[in-house]
Amino acid sequence: MRVTILPDRQVKEVDARTVADLLKALGLLRDAHIVVRGEDILTSDVRLTEGDELEVWPVISGGA
Amino acid sequence: MRCRRCRAPANVEIRRSRTAYCARCYPDWFRAQVQARIDHDRMFRRDERVLVAVSGGKDSLGLWHTLTRLGYQADGMYIRLGIADYSRRSQEKSEAFAARHGLTLHQVDLEKDHGFVVPDLLDTRSGKPCAACGTVKRYHFNRVAADLGYDVVATGHNLDDEAATLLGNVVHWNTDYLGRQGPVLESTHPGLVRKVKPLYRLGERETAAYAIIERIDYILEECPMARGAKSLAYKDMLNTLEEGQPGAKYQFLVGFLKHGRKSVQSGGFDQASDLRECTRCGQPTTGDLCAYCRMADRGRRKAVLKEAKYGRQPVATTGVPTEPASPGGRDD
Numbered sequence: 001m002r003v004t005i006l007p008d009r010q011v012k013e014v015d016a017r018t019v020a021d022l023l024k025a026l027g028l029l030r031d032a033h034i035v036v037r038g039e040d041i042l043t044s045d046v047r048l049t050e051g052d053e054l055e056v057w058p059v060i061s062g063g064a
Numbered sequence: 065m066r067c068r069r070c071r072a073p074a075n076v077e078i079r080r081s082r083t084a085y086c087a088r089c090y091p092d093w094f095r096a097q098v099q100a101r102i103d104h105d106r107m108f109r110r111d112e113r114v115l116v117a118v119s120g121g122k123d124s125l126g127l128w129h130t131l132t133r134l135g136y137q138a139d140g141m142y143i144r145l146g147i148a149d150y151s152r153r154s155q156e157k158s159e160a161f162a163a164r165h166g167l168t169l170h171q172v173d174l175e176k177d178h179g180f181v182v183p184d185l186l187d188t189r190s191g192k193p194c195a196a197c198g199t200v201k202r203y204h205f206n207r208v209a210a211d212l213g214y215d216v217v218a219t220g221h222n223l224d225d226e227a228a229t230l231l232g233n234v235v236h237w238n239t240d241y242l243g244r245q246g247p248v249l250e251s252t253h254p255g256l257v258r259k260v261k262p263l264y265r266l267g268e269r270e271t272a273a274y275a276i277i278e279r280i281d282y283i284l285e286e287c288p289m290a291r292g293a294k295s296l297a298y299k300d301m302l303n304t305l306e307e308g309q310p311g312a313k314y315q316f317l318v319g320f321l322k323h324g325r326k327s328v329q330s331g332g333f334d335q336a337s338d339l340r341e342c343t344r345c346g347q348p349t350t351g352d353l354c355a356y357c358r359m360a361d362r363g364r365r366k367a368v369l370k371e372a373k374y375g376r377q378p379v380a381t382t383g384v385p386t387e388p389a390s391p392g393g394r395d396d
Contacts (some may be wrong), residue, residue, distance in 0.1 A: 006284055007132070007284040007285045029300075029303040029304065029306075029307055030306075030307060031079070031224075031267065031268075031269050031306045031307065031313075032081070032268075032269070032270060032299075032300075032303045033305045034272055034273060034276065036276070040075060040087070041075040041076055041087065041276060041277070042073050042075070043065040043075065043076070043077045043084055044077060045065050046065075054135070054213075056235055057272065057284070058284070059122070059268045059269045059271075059272035060224070060268060060296065060299055060300075060303075061121050061122070061123070061268070061286050062173075
């Protein structure tokens with residue numbers, strides 16, 4: 001599946017069965033990211049298919 | 065996963081409470097959580113005027129959206145910090161939000177009104193301006209709120225911000241900061257406006273989900289000057305812990321507020337009993353000249369020197385040296 005990682009819109013091809021697997025494969029923490037398909041936020045148990053186009057949104061902000 | 069309320073397929077899971085909500089039910093749950101904290105912690109009443117500290121990010125815009133949806137009298141305030149493209153984009157997001165929802169947004173322009181920008185305040189030891197930026201924000205949010213008669217300043221600090229601040233203060237045993245860390249900072253002087261953090265029990269992921277579902281257009285990237293800040297490292301450590309122990313961040317913060325804080329000696333500027341007025345600006349201070357006026361003098365000297373040498377340059381947004389953030393973490 002094709003995954004676009006925001007904010008830089010870096011694109012990666014990843015094989016993963018579920019959203020939780022996807023984040024693990026990308027080395028990303030669940031509490032620091034949101035996975036979106038189309039306009040829907042996905043929970044970590046959602047099953048993914050090969051043709052899915054997904055976005056990963058970081059949620060961490062801070063510093064100044 | 066199913067929505068706890070309507071049993072439809074869920075969109076947002078709250079791992080710490082083993083629940084989940086669909087996109088239709090989630091905003092109501094989120095707003096109910098905020099309302100519960102406002103009421104429980106006695107942050108403000110419906111007849112009080114609230115000034116929301118706005119940065120253009122998900123937390124401050126999400127808070128402003130929530131408060132207006134809950135029926136509070138909430139205006140916004142944005143400070144033009146002069147951090148190159150980042151400030152321009154965050155200003156655009158803040159102004160667009162206010163215009164879209166017909167809300168009042170007050171603004172302070174540091175460069176135009178005060179003769180310096182945040183990048184002029186780089187700490188010579190750490191190479192970062194985060195601590196000074198926090199002073200700038202606290203000063204102007206308080207001053208504008210006091211001048212315009214607002215009863216309270218509300219900031220978008222969330223659970224992750226507060227837990228990271230707590231961890232940083234524990235690592236360095238900043239007992240003054242520990243003693244006064246909390247969701248409500250009462251006014252201890254006529255010139256100090258009460259400060260509240262209505263999102264302090266909601267995770268950063270939960271505020272982001274709210275912003276996405278409510279189609280709030282916020283600035284996604286983090287402040288370029290904060291790259292490498294310790295507060296971000298603390299958040300990463302806490303999220304690593306949370307991965308295997310859902311609820312750890314919540315227990316860490318709420319446990320401290322319930323059981324630990326009272327054991328720590330309170331102190332610091334906000335609790336000082338001998339506050340007087342700054343001889344230059346009139347804001348409360350413990351000395352003759354307040355910390356902001358002293359810092360602004362340094363910033364203006366730096367701005368003049370820089371302009372004489374190079375002309376006014378856009379601020380670099382990459383390659384900022386990595387080093388510590390302020391003990392208090394983020395300040396918007």
